Amino acid sequence: MSSHIAFIGLGHMGAPMAVNLIKAGHRVKAFDLVPAAVQAAAQAGAEATASAAQAVHGAELVITMLPASRHVEGLYLGEPGLLAEIAAGTLVLECSTIAPESARKVAAAAAAAGIRMLDAPVSGGTGGAAAGTLTFIVGGAAADLEAARPYLQAMGRNIFHAGEPGAGQVAKICNNMLLGILMAGTAEALALGVANGLDPKVLSDIIAKSSGRNWATELYNPWPGVMENVPSSKGYAGGFGVDLMLKDLGLAAEASMHSRSATPLGELARNLYAMLSARGHGGLDFSSVLKLYER
Ligand code: NAD
Numbered sequence: 001m002s003s004h005i006a007f008i009g010l011g012h013m014g015a016p017m018a019v020n021l022i023k024a025g026h027r028v029k030a031f032d033l034v035p036a037a038v039q040a041a042a043q044a045g046a047e048a049t050a051s052a053a054q055a056v057h058g059a060e061l062v063i064t065m066l067p068a069s070r071h072v073e074g075l076y077l078g079e080p081g082l083l084a085e086i087a088a089g090t091l092v093l094e095c096s097t098i099a100p101e102s103a104r105k106v107a108a109a110a111a112a113a114g115i116r117m118l119d120a121p122v123s124g125g126t127g128g129a130a131a132g133t134l135t136f137i138v139g140g141a142a143a144d145l146e147a148a149r150p151y152l153q154a155m156g157r158n159i160f161h162a163g164e165p166g167a168g169q170v171a172k173i174c175n176n177m178l179l180g181i182l183m184a185g186t187a188e189a190l191a192l193g194v195a196n197g198l199d200p201k202v203l204s205d206i207i208a209k210s211s212g213r214n215w216a217t218e219l220y221n222p223w224p225g226v227m228e229n230v231p232s233s234k235g236y237a238g239g240f241g242v243d244l245m246l247k248d249l250g251l252a253a254e255a256s257m258h259s260r261s262a263t264p265l266g267e268l269a270r271n272l273y274a275m276l277s278a279r280g281h282g283g284l285d286f287s288s289v290l291k292l293y294e295r
Contacts, residue, residue, distance in 0.1 A: 001150065002026055006055035006062045007046070008075070009096070010037040013122065014065035016129040017095070017155045019044045021063075024154035031055040053085040061151060062092045068247065069102035076106045088114030091147055095136075097121045097247070099254055100166035100173070107140065107165035116144045119165060121172040122156065125240055133157045137175075139168035173255055176248040179215070180269040184289050186216040190223050191293035201226050222287035231285030239285030246273045246282070 002025045007018040010032040022028050022045040030041035031049045042048040049055040052075060056062050066072050072094060076082050086092065092115055094106065103119040110117035118140035128134040134156035138145050145161050152159050162171040189212065193203040200223040208217040220239075221227040231239035249270035256263040272289055281288055 003060045003151070004029070004058055005151070006031070006059040007041075007065075008032070008052050008055060008063070009065035010041050011065065011067070012126050013129045015041060016126065017063070017065060017134070018046055020132045020155045021151065022046060026154070029055040029059065052082050056082065056086050056090075059090065061148075062086060062090060064092075064094050064096060066096045068096070069098040072096055072098050072106060073102055077109055083109055083113050083115060086113070086115050090115055091144060092117040093120045093148055093151070094118065095120050095122055097172055097251070098169060099251055100169040101258065103139065103169045104166040116141070116147070117165070118144055118148055119168040120148070120152070121168050123172065123175065124156070129155070136160070137162050137168045137171045139163055139170075140165050169251075170255065173248060173252045176245070177252040177263065177266040177269070180245050180249050180273065180286065181265045182214045183216050183222060183287055184269050184272050186214060187222045187287070187290040187293055191290065195295065216287070220287060222290040230287070232287050232290065236284040236288040239287065241282065242273050242276050242284055242286050242288060243282035245286040246270065246277055249273060
């Protein structure tokens with residue numbers, strides 16, 4: 001099955017995702033505000049377009065992968081809004097990580113125009129986007145998810161239906177809040193052990209087989225040199241940036257205010273990553289939160 005897909009937003013994540021759709025045999029019409037990003041997609045086999053409206057004309061599926069809520073609302077609901085250019089019945093996958101409220105607002109406007117929109121934020125980073133192993137966390141109608149599934153499978157490995165519109169964003173935000181807390185807690189525990197005479201590798205091995213074990217101690221240790229091929233052993237280069245973590249923790253804070261939920265640990269983690277960013281480390285991997293514990 002080959003479909004005509006409009007792909008809008010060809011950044012770190014969008015570009016490799018579009019390439020995987022091309023590899024799966026689809027016709028991809030690509031657009032980004034940055035002309036060089038469109039040219040790079042064209043070199044990878046996409047059709048370059050001069051506007052988002054041009055990309056969506058005749059498309060059976062529209063995918064957007066944009067930085068934040070304001071870009072998504074601006075694109076779909078702005079003047080002129082892209083929803084007015086998309087034919088009724090078209091499936092739209094909004095894959096950016098944005099506020100659940102924004103996702104619900106755009107999905108409601110889409111539904112009013114007869115457009116089938118899913119929020120489908122991803123987990124797995126740029127490596128997962130390139131390898132086609134992303135996790136998609138989807139909010140919206142189950143029947144629309146089934147229609148989207150073959151396309152999602154061309155870009156990812158795990159596909160979850162979180163619930164109604166916006167639910168994908170809620171689940172993604174909860175996961176990343178926990179990730180931010182776990183990384184800061186792991187850095188704190190390792191720093192405490194080292195300050196009291198332990199070898200960070202020995203302590204990490206002990207925690208990894210004890211009740212404090214978590215994703216960081218198993219796969220992504222924040223202490224330099226404990227694990228090979230993780231950002232901490234490469235000067236905290238690559239990986240998932242402090243500023244991206246800060247963005248997601250900001251979304252968690254917004255969601256907590258919206259629902260009057262207490263998230264004291266999420267707020268504390270948000271402040272830790274904000275301190276790191278303010279010190280000029282916003283571009284480093286988020287495991288560099290360990291720097292705050294250096295003596
Ligand atoms: P990015 O900044 O690299 O790419 C976003 C692209 O969108 C840019 O090329 C920008 O020019 C384009 N854009 C912005 N507004 C546009 C518009 N109106 N029309 C067309 N193009 C427009 O960001 P990214 O790293 O690719 O992340 C995209 C989304 O995925 C974000 O919401 C991010 O939080 C989320 N995410 C990122 C990662 C990661 O590791 N980078 C992991 C998971 C989720």
